[in-house]
Every structure is written in structure tokens, then in C-alpha cells.
Amino acid sequence: MSLELNRIHCGDSAIMLRLIEKESVALSVWSPPYFVGKEYEKHLTYEGWLLMLQEVIQLHTQLLKPGGFMVINIADILCFPDDNLPRFQAENLRRRRSDITQEMVLEAKAKFPHYNRNRLAKYLGCSEQTIDRRLNGNNVRGGKYSTQTRVHLVGGLIENFAYEAGLFLYDRRIWVKDAAWENSRWTSLSYRAVDEFEYLYFFWKPGATIVDKSRLSPQEWTDWGSRAVWNFASVRANNDHEAKFPIELPRRAIRMLTTPGEIVLDPFMGSGTTALAAIELEREYVGIELQAHYAQMANLACEKAKARRSLLTETLNGHVVTNGHSSTAVEQLTLVATD
Ligand SMILES: C[S@@+](CC[C@H](N)C(=O)[O-])C[C@H]1O[C@@H](n2cnc3c(N)ncnc32)[C@H](O)[C@@H]1O
DSSP, rough: OOSSSSSSSSSSSSHHGGSSSSOOEEEEOOOOOOSSOGGGGTTTOOHHHHHHHHHHHHHHHHEEEEEEEEEEEEEOOHHHHHHHHOOOOOGGGGGGGOOOHHHHHHHHHHHHHTOOHHHHHHHHTOHHHHHHHHOOOOOOOTOTSSOOOOEOOOOOHHHHHHTTTTTEEEEEEEEEOOOOGGGGGGGGSOOOOOOOOOEEEEOOOOOOOOOOOGSSSSIIIIIITTTTTEEOOOOOOSSHHHHHTTHHHHHHHHHHOOOOOOEEEETOTTHHHHHHHHHHHTEEEEEEEEEHHHHHHHHHHHHHHHHHHHHHHHTTTSSEEEEEEEEEEHHHHHHHHOO
């Protein structure tokens, strides 16, 4: 049995990918869980996450066409908890609003051993919180006793899994996304940069690969096809899925690395973005998604996109009247592309 094309199937990729026809997929483009605590990855331990990535990558060896590509979009883990990490952050002096020092509190406590926190605060002319802080240490960056975090690079892990599976790192690019200031209040308490880029790793399965420069216009090659840094905005409305990538991401990979009619795979399909790009670009697609409600949502979005596509095809040489407004085929295509 092989998985039906042009559908998003609900299940675990580590199992379902075995059902894809061998050497059928021209491009697999995906973004897995990043192990950063999203709702849909809460069930995973670090070891389980690594194992899942390893298995999914390994399964690509058989399902990719010779000469085909696997493009992985992923980021480093910026707050990786590590019990072995010594406490880094010292007391933040700029944040200290009271001149009362720990020595002054200890001295007062020694002088009036029967005073509680409230009376000590009154005696020293400060808040009870200040007394608490001076006696118990500042509650900075997740608290005195919480595990410290460090940056953990992910690219090398993926490269090794792919290499072991016979897939070779062909290229790597950076996607510059919107700076996530709102998720990074802690940057005011550290020297770390705000989170504003992710990676795209292009892996190649040995075999004949057509390098067809006519797939993009000369201007597109100059603007992004030959550029290592890609700039486009993140998805603003993440109300139906926590971690969608923008359609421009799979769109670029599909346009560069496949021809119409070829099969595009996404084993972590989420809301269906890769499938929507494939429909827009007249490629076949197949997807896998663990969560039933996401798979259902993605299939629904694809059916709507296909309906719009058919409408477009029917009216390609003419004009169509939509909601009382006349629009050209090109305008209709834009509707498909941005939804
Ligand atoms: C980063 S999101 C992908 C979002 C997608 N690119 C989009 O634009 O909507 C990762 C997705 O993988 C799904 N997932 C997690 N583990 C999975 C597994 N073992 N097999 C299939 N899907 C999985 C999650 O439910 C989540 O929807």
C-alpha cells in the first residue's frame, strides 16, 4: 500500500513515511518540532525528539528520487536547560531601587532578633520585598534555584543524521524573520540577541539532478535564488496553528528544486502551508500530520485552494465575475497564493 497523493494523512511520520512509494518524491520540505516547548511537542523528551528526527531523516533515503532534495527549516534552541550550567547572571544593579544593603538588613536583624519582616521594613524604611530580596537573593532570570539555559546548535545533529542516511548537505541558507521581541523580555536581562533568524538546510540524494536556470527569472536569481540570506516576514496570524512558516518558504524551495507535476512531501504538515504552495505551483503533494485537528484543517484549506485553482483554469483566458466584481486570471492567482 502507498499513501494517496494530494492528501494530508493523520499519523506519526516515523511510521507513515514507510508507506510512501519508493523513489517517488522530488522534494521534501518541512519544519519539525523545534524542541522549544510548543503545545504539540510537549509529549517529547529531548532524546525522543532526536530519535524522531533521526528516523524521519533516515526514511527519506528510500522515498526520495535519486537527485532529489530534502529541505529542513529549523532553528537552534536558544534556551536549552542544562543542569550542569553554573549560575551566570549576577545581581542586576540597575534594577536595585532601594539603597538598603544586605549588610544593613543583617545588622538590623541582629539588633532586633524578634522583629518580623514587616517591622524590619518599617525600621529600615523600605519595602518587605526589599528585606526578602536582601535576605534570600534576587529572583532574577527564572529564579535562584531554576536550571540555567544555554544555546544549543541543531544543524550539526541534523547533518550527522542525514550523512548516516546517505544524504549530503548541499546548501544552507538563513531565513531572516520578524524579530521576536515580544517573546524575549529576558533580553533586557542578558547579553543575548533577540531571536530573528532560522536555517534552511538543503540535503541532496545522490543521482542525476537537473539544474534548470529557467525555473526562475534572472531577477529572481539575483534577488533570492542565488542568495544565502532570505528575507520575508513571519506569519502574523498564528491563531489556527502555533508555528506556521510563511508560504514563501516552501514556494521558493518548490520553484527552485522541482518541475510541475513532481511530488512534494511535508512530513510535519501542520496547517498545510507546503501543500498550498504545491497546489499553487501545480505540483503533486503528500503530507503527514500527527494531530488530527491540524490534518483536518490542512485538508480543508487544500480543498478550497483546489476549487479556486479550477475556477482559475476555467477562466484563464478570460474574465470572471466574483462577488459582482470583474477580476482577471492573474488577480485570481494572487488569491490562491496569499490565502
Ligand atoms: C513546526 S510545525 C509545522 C508547521 C507547518 N510548516 C505549517 O506551516 O503549518 C510541526 C508540526 O509537526 C507535527 N508533528 C509533531 N510530531 C509529529 C510526528 N511525529 N509526525 C507527524 N507530525 C508531527 C506537529 O503537530 C506540528 O503541527
